[in-house]
Amino acid sequence: MACKSILVVDDDFQIREIFSQMLEILGHQYQYAADGLEAYHVLKNKEFDLVLCDIRMPEMDGLELIKEIEKINPDVPFIMVTGFSDEYTYDLVMKSGARDFIMKPFTIEELENKLNRIFKELCVSEENKSLLEKQIQLNKRLSALLTIAGELSSELDFERLFPLIVSRVTVAMDAERTSLYIIDGESGEIWTKVAQQVEEIRVPLGSGISGRVAESGKTINVTDAWELDYFDRKFDVKNNFRTRSVLCMPITNRSGESIAVIQVINRIDGGHFDDDDENLLKALSGQIAVALENSFLMEELQSSFEGFIRTLSAAVDARHRFTAGHSQRVTEYSRIIAEELGLDAGQLETIKYAALLHDIGKIGIRDAVLMKNGPFTPEEREEMNKHPAKTLSILKKFHFPKRLEQVPLVATYHHEKIDGSGYFEGLAGSEIPFGSRILAVADVFDALTSRRDYPKYTKDAILGHNPMPLAKAVTIMKEGAGSHFDQEVINAFLSCLPKILTLYRGAHFPLEYVDEMIASLQAG
Numbered sequence: 001m002a003c004k005s006i007l008v009v010d011d012d013f014q015i016r017e018i019f020s021q022m023l024e025i026l027g028h029q030y031q032y033a034a035d036g037l038e039a040y041h042v043l044k045n046k047e048f049d050l051v052l053c054d055i056r057m058p059e060m061d062g063l064e065l066i067k068e069i070e071k072i073n074p075d076v077p078f079i080m081v082t083g084f085s086d087e088y089t090y091d092l093v094m095k096s097g098a099r100d101f102i103m104k105p106f107t108i109e110e111l112e113n114k115l116n117r118i119f120k121e122l123c124v125s126e127e128n129k130s131l132l133e134k135q136i137q138l139n140k141r142l143s144a145l146l147t148i149a150g151e152l153s154s155e156l157d158f159e160r161l162f163p164l165i166v167s168r169v170t171v172a173m174d175a176e177r178t179s180l181y182i183i184d185g186e187s188g189e190i191w192t193k194v195a196q197q198v199e200e201i202r203v204p205l206g207s208g209i210s211g212r213v214a215e216s217g218k219t220i221n222v223t224d225a226w227e228l229d230y231f232d233r234k235f236d237v238k239n240n241f242r243t244r245s246v247l248c249m250p251i252t253n254r255s256g257e258s259i260a261v262i263q264v265i266n267r268i269d270g271g272h273f274d275d276d277d278e279n280l281l282k283a284l285s286g287q288i289a290v291a292l293e294n295s296f297l298m299e300e301l302q303s304s305f306e307g308f309i310r311t312l313s314a315a316v317d318a319r320h321r322f323t324a325g326h327s328q329r330v331t332e333y334s335r336i337i338a339e340e341l342g343l344d345a346g347q348l349e350t351i352k353y354a355a356l357l358h359d360i361g362k363i364g365i366r367d368a369v370l371m372k373n374g375p376f377t378p379e380e381r382e383e384m385n386k387h388p389a390k391t392l393s394i395l396k397k398f399h400f401p402k403r404l405e406q407v408p409l410v411a412t413y414h415h416e417k418i419d420g421s422g423y424f425e426g427l428a429g430s431e432i433p434f435g436s437r438i439l440a441v442a443d444v445f446d447a448l449t450s451r452r453d454y455p456k457y458t459k460d461a462i463l464g465h466n467p468m469p470l471a472k473a474v475t476i477m478k479e480g481a482g483s484h485f486d487q488e489v490i491n492a493f494l495s496c497l498p499k500i501l502t503l504y505r506g507a508h509f510p511l512e513y514v515d516e517m518i519a520s521l522q523a524g
């Protein structure tokens with residue numbers, strides 16, 4: 001039995017002497033207290049493995065002492081020492097919370113047996129306690145894992161998924177920091193983002209800890225990163241940070257390819273990442289892999305959907321040389337106006353697709369009408385004015401995802417006017433979807449400021465093929481507020497006009513056309 005520290009509490013000097021001789025032989029350290037009160041003060045300031053305590057003592061007896069000590073350190077085990085073998089004393093000792101008692105007089109063997117048994121029991125209970133703690137820790141981690149799995153699987157937007165992974169892993173792993181790197185096989189690099197709107201950080205495969213893990217597909221777990229000759233300390237030095245323990249693991253997809261690397265830095269308790277940590281991160285990596293793959297898939301789907309819509313929209317515009325790029329510009333103008341109005345991301349997305357597709361109904365307009373170089377006859381005008389209805393019938397056949405279900409209507413009503421005099425349904429005011437009111441402004445502004453295939457006439461002048469002078473176009477837009485256009489949308493349009501003009505300055509808008517206008521807007 002290893003040396004233990006024992007406090008002997010007895011008012012009888014001779015008993016204390018006997019204890020001291022025996023404990024010395026048994027190889028334990030000991031200290032005395034002459035009564036309960038003295039023992040209480042000693043125990044308040046010092047830890048002992050065990051207390052050998054007489055029951056009857058002046059000042060504070062053994063039973064009172066155990067009661068008081070219970071309040072400050074309930075774990076310290078007591079063996080009560082008594083000269084009375086009656087049932088009453090036995091009962092008192094057992095109820096006091098003492099682990100055992102020893103009858104005076106006793107032999108060294110008796111004392112040794114009692115001590116050995118108790119220390120063995122304590123040892124087992126200590127082991128049980130640490131097993132229990134481990135179990136609790138495991139349960140905590142398991143429930144964290146399940147929560148994270150649920151959260152990650154429901155997030156398909158990569159821009160939101162990325163920081164979500166980083167923050168959840170940091171907490172679950174009890175780490176100070178986490179980095180997630182995406183492997184870019186084409187460029188032979190891995191990249192990460194510290195924050196949104198911040199440029200990506202790129203590292204070549206094979207470089208540093210994460211680069212090595214990405215290249216080899218093997219986990220790296222180190223106690224102090226600074227001891228590795230390939231660890232780059234520049235980041236630490238620049239950010240006044242000290243990387244110590246690092247656990248870095250590849251994230252592999254279902255085909256076994258590494259798609260990312262997850263790196264947790266500095267266990268918050270100052271220790272290193274152990275086998276349990278590795279197992280937890282491995283389990284988390286499985287969830288991260290699924291979530292990342294789903295979000296990549298979603299991005300791919302989204303970009304092919306957008307690509308398809310943009311191609312379709314450009315194809316419609318390209319039927320006529322002067323309308324090429326029209327839907328693209330209407331989309332950009334609408335976006336700028338909608339942002340100015342503070343619309344949310346979902347509304348912006350609806351407006352984007354509606355703007356791209358608003359004139360798709362022109363597919364159904366005959367070339368002879370669509371490409372006519374001259375003013376329309378009333379019949380031709382009637383046919384041309386049917387294009388919003390055709391837009392609706394085409395878009396109704398599209399299968400838009402739920403979040404974009406308003407696109408067909410927003411696109412269709414771009415020729416409605418706020419006073420109800422527009423086409424094709426003659427909707428008025430709030431009957432017109434708000435998105436369509438934005439499209440109407442963007443659409444007319446682009447028509448006025450683009451080249452025409454036949455001269456435009458006004459009461460006082462022939463304007464020719466060239467775009468209408470900007471100042472005149474802006475006046476028309478302003479004058480249309482409240483009759484043709486929504487006043488709120490026109491106000492937003494006027495405030496972001498410099499932004500709209502700057503976007504196509506030197507491209508769709510000649511330099512001088514824009515600069516003159518911006519200067520006059522700035523002048524007041």
Ligand SMILES: [Fe+2]
Binds near residue numbers: 358359387415
């Ligand atoms: Fe149109």
Ligand SMILES: [Fe+2]
Binds near residue numbers: 326330358359443
């Ligand atoms: Fe249009």
